[in-house]
Amino acid sequence: MALSMVDAILAQARNTTQEDINNICSNALVNFGIPEKRGQCMKLLRQLFLVLQNFNSKPCILPKLLANLFLSAVSVKKSSRECILCKQIFMELLASDVEGENQIGEMLTNKVDVKQGINSLPFYYVQGRKIGCLVKMVSEAVRWLSTSEADFDVQRKSFSFIVAVVTLHSQVIKRDDIGEVNKFIPNWLMEASRHQASNPATLNPFKKEKTLVTEIDGTPSRNFFTILNVAQYNTDDQFLNIFTFSMLYQWLDHTIKVVPTTADDLQSLTSSQGTSSVSLSPSLPKEFAMLTSRVIDYCFRVFDQCERKPKVATDVDFQNACLMETINILDAICKVDKEQTPRVFQEVKRLFSMLSSDTNRTPRVMINLLQFFINHSATVVHDPQYAYTLFFNQLLSQKFKEHHIAFDTVMLLHDNLDTLCYKTNVLSKFFPNILKIIAWNPQTFVKEFEDILPAMITQSTALEVFHRLLELPCLTACLEASDKLKRGDINDMESVSFQALQNEAYKPLFNYILSSDCGHGDTINKLGELYEALHDMRDSARVIVCSEAVPHLLGVYFSVILEDGNEEFASCLVSVLLERVSMLYDVPGYKKNVKKLFADYIVKLLSQYPYIVIKQRGEIIDYLMNTHNMTDDRFFMHLVWSVGEFCSSVLDSNCTAKIISKYYEVLETLLYEWSSITMTSGPDQEFPPRLLSILMSASAKLASRCQDLIPRAVLCLTKVYSQLCAPNELPGDTKDSLLTTTQELINLFSFPNFASVILNPSLEIQSGRCHQDNMCLPIVLRATHNMLLVDCSKKKLLETVK
Incomplete structure (x- = not known):
């Protein structure tokens, strides 16, 4: 609810007009400087600041208010809220052109009168680019890195500011500034002290011995310092080393987009740098090639340190975090310097082989390794299928309940959807395992799975995906019951689901529903037994939420089938719909929502492929003749309407008079049966009268296409009319409507040729011609x-x- 309120406030700020801004400025100007109205003025200024941050065009601010804001910003006590707020508003209105910047500079140096200067500023036509001041500030921060008096704290803060600006506004940084920063990073990474700092609390001026930092396993370090070295007290350069590593990925990821890549850029940047022992990529400047080489050495050293067993058990998590960050850094380097990819890839493969047997650290790190393989396997012609199988089959089936694993996996799939869909079989082969994530977290990943689901649907998996989606609440119930059983929840030990999980007779059912990959059959014949075994789990909160997510996913599924499917598959899908509409897990509200969805899409499928009405007539007739299916009222009605609408020789040349007669006989039987039910139904029942109307219309349409059926249709409608005229429990409006419809159809059949035209309008009506x-x-x-x-x-x- 809090987020919705924030969204509403921001939306209101974005929709603010210039007239609203003028009103805010006028009211703020009236109250400005009056102590009694300080609170009201602050409220208006805060509102103005919010509007300026979200305003989509160039706002015009009253010059007099700008003068007051500037005076408050430079004259009021710096720590006061008024001063800070005025400064923030003023920064939002910074000019981006040279004239405006020069005038601001003159004001700040008191070369001109403040009020006069502000009144002459062209704020009303240059307030658009709010980051114009950052260009100079970045260059100044880069200069601070290289000044001789700069200490480690200044360098750390300057680098932090530069990375922040590059992350948010990569377009404002210059190539020369990037090159200057890249000169310092290798030194910060490779030349930190290997000795611990002295204890500042017990400083002994006579003690000259220096203790080496240790490795994570407790042995003294014999190599350069990295983030995984342990020291009781760190020196400033060691802190800068750690800080640089933590910021390195952000820096690389956002600066590789603006690294010079032409030969002229390379020559201009290396002409004054002399020679170097580092092999340069022909398309990269010298300092960047030096940076990538040193960073790779640093990352390989971290890999070696991660092979050591930590002296403190909890340091395993620290190793894992460093491994993930290191893989990300190497990934960013290989994106810009392809010549380094073979060298890096060999080390990453070695790391993967080492981690394959280490289940304690594998899942989170493996996701980063998979991302690296996805990005760079094609460069070195490597097939990472074994890595995909290991993670999505074995590891994911064990770790999908862990929230961080589930989140990272979904993001991996979502961010690499095209590659995984078109170049691998991950989504089509392991979708049963992937669906366990949303089955266990049904409220978290619905939006992401709406994007991922189409990639799971192929010609060979489409039907199985459909069944898996329908059984998703059942899968959630099974997972939750299994989880409670593992925890030994004594209160539920006597439940039916717990007993079924321990019963060998149900083992094949649970093996199917919990399978990790596809190819175990579209569905099973004993779904009813599985639903009955998990009946006591249907009221679980997680199961109910999952059942609410299924219709959204089914909507995506049907949209894909309607857009990319073919007539043959649509015919199979209609057959499955007739079977599954009465075979669903009995979760409160789930059956109703799914049946409603089926009813809508059965019409769309048959409308797109009318031939199915003829091809699947046997199954459709069997479904219509089964009285138990009448309880699926909405789906039943839509199917009846579809038969009357699409069983036509105009839509399909295979539709013969014999087929039309067979369908008519079925609808006529239903019409007689349903009219008698309607006579005895209560006034609160909605669907029987509606179904009766649809049956009359559908049978009349069929009769109009086969002249021999018209006498039977008139006789049937006459009998229905007589039944409706008899005393019954129907409401007056409903009864009158049915009588009118019946009489109109009877009258229409008095002119058979005219009835054929009216009940079977030309397709031009749909086209609008x-x-x-x-x-x-x-x-x-x-x-x-x-x-x-x-x-x-x-x-x-x-x-x-x-």
Whole structure:
């Protein structure tokens, strides 16, 4: 609720007009400087600041208010809230052109009168680019890195500021500034002291021995210092080393986009640098090639340190964190310097082999390794299928309940959807395991899975994906029951689901529902037994939330089928819909929502592929003749309507009079049966009268396509009319509507040819042509009608005059 309130406030600020800004400025100016109205003024200024941050165009601020803001910013006590707020508003309005910057500089150096200077500033036409001042500030921060008097704290703060600016506004940094920063990073990484700092609390001026830092396993370090070295007290350069490593990925990831890549850029940057022992990439400047080489050496050293067993058990998590960050850094380097990829790839493969047997640190680090393989396997012609299988089959089935693993996995899939879909079989082969993530976290990843789901659907997996989606609440119930059983929840030990999990007879059912990969069959014949075994879990909060997410995913599924599917698969899917509409896990509200979705999409499928009504007529007729299926009222009604609408030789040449007659006989039987049910139904029942109306219309459409059926249709409708006229419990409006429909159809069949045209309109009506063509029948009739009206009006006028 708090987030929705924030969104509402920001939306209101974005929709603010210039007129609203003028009102805020005027009211703030009236209250400015009056102690009694300080609170009201602050409120208006805060509102103005919020609007300026979210305003999409160039706002115009009253010059007099700007003068007051500037005076407050430079004259009021710096720590006061008024001063800070005025400064922030003023910074939001910084000019970006040279004239505006020069005038601000003159004001700040007191070369001109403050009020006069502000009044002359062109704020009203240059307030657009709010980051114009950052260009100079970045260059100044880069200069601070190289000054002789700069200490480690100044360098740390300067580098932090530069990385922050590059992360948010990479377009404002210059290539020369990037090159200057890249000169310092190798030194910070490779030349930190290997000795511990002295204890500042017990400083002994006579003690000259220096203790080496140790490795993570407790042995003295014999190599350069890294983030994984341990010291009781760190020196300043060691702190800078650690800080640089923590900021390195952000720096690389955002500066590789602006690294010079042409030969002229390389020559201009290396002409004054002399020679170096570092091999340069022909497309990279010298300082960047030096940086990548040193960073790779640093990362390889971290890899070696991670092979050591930590002296403190909890340091395993620290090793894992460093491994993930190191892999990300190497990934960023290989993106810009392809020549380093083979060298790095060999070391990453070695790391993967080492971690494959270490289940304590594998899952989180493995996700970073998979991202590296996805990005760079093609460069070295490497097939990472074994890595995909290890993670998505073995590891994910064990770790999907861990929130950080689930989140990272979903982000990996979502961010690399195209590659995984078109170049691997991960999504199509391991989708049962991947779906366990949303089954266990149904409220968290619905939006992401709406994007991922289409990539799981292939010609060979489409039906199995459909069944898996329908069984998702059942999977959630099974996972939750299994989790409680492992925890030994005594209160639930006697439940039916717990007993079923321990019963060998149910083992094949649970093995199917919990399988990690596809290919175990579309579904199973004993779903009813599985639903019954997990019946006591249907009221679980997690199961209910999962059942609410399924219709969203099914909507995505059907959209993909309608867009990319073919007639053959759509025919199979309709057959499955007829089977599964009455076979669903009995979660509160779940059946109703899914059946409603089925009802909507059965019409869309049959509308796109009318041939299915003819091809699957056997299964459709069997479904319609089964009285138990009448309880699926909405789906049943839509199917009846579809039969009446699409069983036509105009839509499919294979539709014969015999097929139409067979469908008519079924609908006629249903019409007789349902009319009798309608007579005895209560006034609160909504669907029987509606279904009766649909049955009458559908049977009339079929009869109009086969002249031999018209007498039977008239007789049937007459009997229905007689039943409706008899005393019954139907509401008056419903009864009148049904009687009107019945009588209209009976009257229509008095003119068979006319009935055929009315009940089977031309397809041009759907295309809209009949409303656009000037020579079509409706237009001609309307024109004739208007002419007759005009003629009648003239006659009346003449009679009046006479």
